[in-house]
Amino acid sequence: MKPRARRLRGLALLVCMITAIDLSTNHLLLPYLNHSPMLYNPNGPELIEIVATLFTAILLVVYINRPWAVLFAGLLTGGYVANVLDLHLFGPVTDFIHRPGSDYYMNVADLFIGSSFVVLGLVIIISLRRRQLPL
Numbered sequence: 769m770k771p772r773a774r775r776l777r778g779l780a781l782l783v784c785m786i787t788a789i790d791l792s793t794n795h796l797l798l799p800y801l802n803h804s805p806m807l808y809n810p811n812g813p814e815l816i817e818i819v820a821t822l823f824t825a826i827l828l829v830v831y832i833n834r835p836w837a838v839l840f841a842g843l844l845t846g847g848y849v850a851n852v853l854d855l856h857l858f859g860p861v862t863d864f865i866h867r868p869g870s871d872y873y874m875n876v877a878d879l880f881i882g883s884s885f886v887v888l889g890l891v892i893i894i895s896l897r898r899r900q901l902p903l
Contacts, residue, residue, distance in 0.1 A: 775829045778838045779845070786846025787853060790877040794854060794862055808860040821848045840887045847881035 769777075825841030854861045854877070863873035874882075 772830055775838050776826070779825060779829045779842050782838065782842030783846040783849055786843065786877070786880050787850040790847070790850035790875065790880070791854060793876045794864075795858070797864070798862060808862055818848050818852050821845050836887060836891045840884050840891070843880045843884035843887065847877040847879075847884070850877035850880070851875075 822845055825845040828837045828841045851861055854875075861875060861877075863875050863878070865874050865876070865879070866872075867874065
């Protein structure tokens, strides 16, 4: 199998795994979370956002021959796809993970989206240091 096809397969697998993890945690844990504060978020990513994210992820994976590209694109796209499916299949997205010290609630998909930017930030920092450029 060609490297490009392998990276696209990895992206698809990562998106499916993240979507399955998010949807299962949301609906398996929900009966046990009735007594904890939660936020039912009727807003999710718009269709244009998910299409743009998926398009960007595919371009990134196809044209950049690095494992971090698949990881970044998979985490970001998987989180978006999970939120969109949750919103359109089950109604408002349930945000049940409270961020301490704030009024912000999130779900597992939001954690994956945030993690994608941590990966991207680390890649940028490592790239700058390898080229010995000042931060």
